[in-house]
Amino acid sequence: MANNYLIKGPVTQELINLVLSSMSEKTDSGGHSAFFGQVRADEANGKRVKAIEYSAYEEMVKPEADKICKSVLSEFSDVRSVEIVHSTGIVKTGEISLFVLVSAGHRLQAMQACSKTVELVKERFPVWKKEIMEDGSHEWR
Amino acid sequence: MEIKVLFFGVLTEVTGTCCKHYPASGSYRDLMLRIQDDYPEIVHYNFRVSVNNEIVNSEPVLNDGDEVALLPPFSGG
Numbered sequence: 001m002a003n004n005y006l007i008k009g010p011v012t013q014e015l016i017n018l019v020l021s022s023m024s025e026k027t028d029s030g031g032h033s034a035f036f037g038q039v040r041a042d043e044a045n046g047k048r049v050k051a052i053e054y055s056a057y058e059e060m061v062k063p064e065a066d067k068i069c070k071s072v073l074s075e076f077s078d079v080r081s082v083e084i085v086h087s088t089g090i091v092k093t094g095e096i097s098l099f100v101l102v103s104a105g106h107r108l109q110a111m112q113a114c115s116k117t118v119e120l121v122k123e124r125f126p127v128w129k130k131e132i133m134e135d136g137s138h139e140w141r
Numbered sequence: 142m143e144i145k146v147l148f149f150g151v152l153t154e155v156t157g158t159c160c161k162h163y164p165a166s167g168s169y170r171d172l173m174l175r176i177q178d179d180y181p182e183i184v185h186y187n188f189r190v191s192v193n194n195e196i197v198n199s200e201p202v203l204n205d206g207d208e209v210a211l212l213p214p215f216s217g218g
Contacts, residue, residue: 118218126149
């Protein structure tokens with residue numbers, strides 16, 4: 001990973017497994033909630049998306065992600081940890097571009113805080129997507 | 142005595158580059174006018190501005206070596 005939050009290419013099964021395997025060490029947590037953002041094969045004007053190319057202001061991602069984690073930990077007192085992994089570069093349809101895992105003492109705050117984290121990532125992560133169409137054209141979103 | 146200006150997202154296509162250096166002399170408004178002179182199309186795009194990784198909501202005082210980034214609406218996830 002370029003830093004703790006960005007990965008070049010899709011979020012792989014191996015990386016997800018690595019993060020999930022760390023759950024067993026969090027013995028103070030009773031619930032984990034995960035979100036997987038997947039590249040969707042949208043269609044517009046007869047063109048279908050085949051991949052998304054993500055670009056990021058990498059120097060700004062870490063401070064913003066740190067703020068998100070701090071904000072979520074502050075708002076949800078039962079939350080023990082927040083993990084965020086976002087892709088840069090090309091991610092094909094069906095592949096994962098965002099992975100969020102929140103661990104908490106109990107399920108309710110794990111789920112609420114996971115949802116909140118995803119919303120904050122969408123709102124604050126300095127990342128841009130360029131949809132690559134099957135015909136080779138592209139569209140900034 | 143330079144300001145480094147970074148372009149992101151669709152603005153990399155509008156400007157044809159990801160960064161450009163400008164003289165540090167002059168105000169924030171002067172810098173924005175210089176950018177508009179160089180890339181007139183940029184006025185048609187919505188973006189926020191950060192200085193040294195912090196988004197600014199008013200016109201900041203710029204100093205030599207500052208990094209100014211033009212940030213179109215984020216679209217991660």
